[in-house]
Amino acid sequence: MTISMYETSVPVFVRVLQNMSAVLDKAAAHAAARKIDESVFIHARLSPDMFALPRQVQIATDIAKGGAARLAGAEVPRWEDNEATFAELQARIAKAIEFVQGFGAAQIDGSEERDITFRLAGRDAHFKGLRYLLDFVLPNLYFHATTTYAILRHNGVEVGKMDFLGAAALGDAPGA
Amino acid sequence: MTISMYETSVPVFVRVLQNMSAVLDKAAAHAAARKIDESVFIHARLSPDMFALPRQVQIATDIAKGGAARLAGAEVPRWEDNEATFAELQARIAKAIEFVQGFGAAQIDGSEERDITFRLAGRDAHFKGLRYLLDFVLPNLYFHATTTYAILRHNGVEVGKMDFLGAAALGDAPGA
Numbered sequence: 551m552t553i554s555m556y557e558t559s560v561p562v563f564v565r566v567l568q569n570m571s572a573v574l575d576k577a578a579a580h581a582a583a584r585k586i587d588e589s590v591f592i593h594a595r596l597s598p599d600m601f602a603l604p605r606q607v608q609i610a611t612d613i614a615k616g617g618a619a620r621l622a623g624a625e626v627p628r629w630e631d632n633e634a635t636f637a638e639l640q641a642r643i644a645k646a647i648e649f650v651q652g653f654g655a656a657q658i659d660g661s662e663e664r665d666i667t668f669r670l671a672g673r674d675a676h677f678k679g680l681r682y683l684l685d686f687v688l689p690n691l692y693f694h695a696t697t698t699y700a701i702l703r704h705n706g707v708e709v710g711k712m713d714f715l716g717a718a719a720l721g722d723a724p725g726a
Numbered sequence: 727m728t729i730s731m732y733e734t735s736v737p738v739f740v741r742v743l744q745n746m747s748a749v750l751d752k753a754a755a756h757a758a759a760r761k762i763d764e765s766v767f768i769h770a771r772l773s774p775d776m777f778a779l780p781r782q783v784q785i786a787t788d789i790a791k792g793g794a795a796r797l798a799g800a801e802v803p804r805w806e807d808n809e810a811t812f813a814e815l816q817a818r819i820a821k822a823i824e825f826v827q828g829f830g831a832a833q834i835d836g837s838e839e840r841d842i843t844f845r846l847a848g849r850d851a852h853f854k855g856l857r858y859l860l861d862f863v864l865p866n867l868y869f870h871a872t873t874t875y876a877i878l879r880h881n882g883v884e885v886g887k888m889d890f891l892g893a894a895a896l897g898d899a900p901g902a
Contacts, residue, residue, distance in 0.1 A: 551838055551839070551856060552838050552856075553729055553730060553731055553734060553838055553856055553859075554729060555729055557856070557860070558729060558734060558860065561860075562860055565861070566865075596772070596876055596879065596880045597879050597880050597882075600879065662727055662728055662729055663727070670896065670897065671896065675896055675897035675898060676897050676898050677897040680727060680728075680729055680733070681894070681897070682897070683729075684733070684734065684737075684738055685741070685891075685892075685894035685895050685897075686891075686894075686895045686897070688864065688868070689742075689868065689890070689891050689895060690887075690891065690895070692864070692865065692868030692869070692872060693868070693872050693875075693887065693890060693891070696868060696869050696872035696873060696876070697872060697876060699869075700772055700872070700873060700876045703772065703773050703776065704772045704773050704880070706773075711866075711869065714865070714869060715861075715862075715865050715866065715869070716861075718857070718861035718862075719861050719862045719865060719866070720846065720847065720851055721846065721851035721852050721853040721857070721858070721861075721862070722851060722852050
């Protein structure tokens, strides 16, 4: 296999979102076991001027859906940002995974030079596809996935880096 | 330009490390301005069982140097983990940037199927080059870079996501 725009986007997004889902599952189980109201975690943030947990998940999923759609030259759907429970966050992640999996290699491979323009920080930002993926999408996706993990771990949820990375990071995977 | 193993590794590692350096610079300036001993930040961590700041930087730099070297089929140098000041962490980051920049596209392109084996979690882990880059190196690098940022921001350092992402994430960059 050679590296490609598809291989570096859709399957990566799916893994990040699946691992984020597993981390949130552990948080929900932790809350239930200790009879901690889940709103405690939903309102948690690392700093007063950082986003709380739901917004981290909303942005991560937005980055993934925008990333896949824009690389494929498709419309980016708008989703309401109204999740306020672990179950609702899980549903949003599942919806994002399903959405990005709707794009195949034929739609995304060769998008390195595709012109991508979208509103960012109050102006139209212009990227070529490769730069969009490497400089914007992946750093943002990992930033919000890690921050989601960090908020939960900071609040006592028993997760470890392997939950964030997933089994693929151990190597020896099928097809490795 | 087409996507390649080189373009998705060395220049990405360099950007992540440069942005990490800029975040640490802001932390050092913040500490100096408020007359906070820098050891307060050096000992900071997000959870009692997570690594403190220096180990996050050490691992991020290790991931970058190991990533570049292994993809190129070169020996991975061992560095002592003894940094205990902002200046020493900056020196380690600079050393890592210089090391990874020593590898060119000719050494790394085409490494998708290269067999990579190293000790991981107490055993020999086997990867193909592409899987190593996408499933191990990039997630780990972003994880530790984000955690470095999160530790500092949690402790009041005035950094924002753009410090983490760097200017390239705004698009409209030269060559974009």
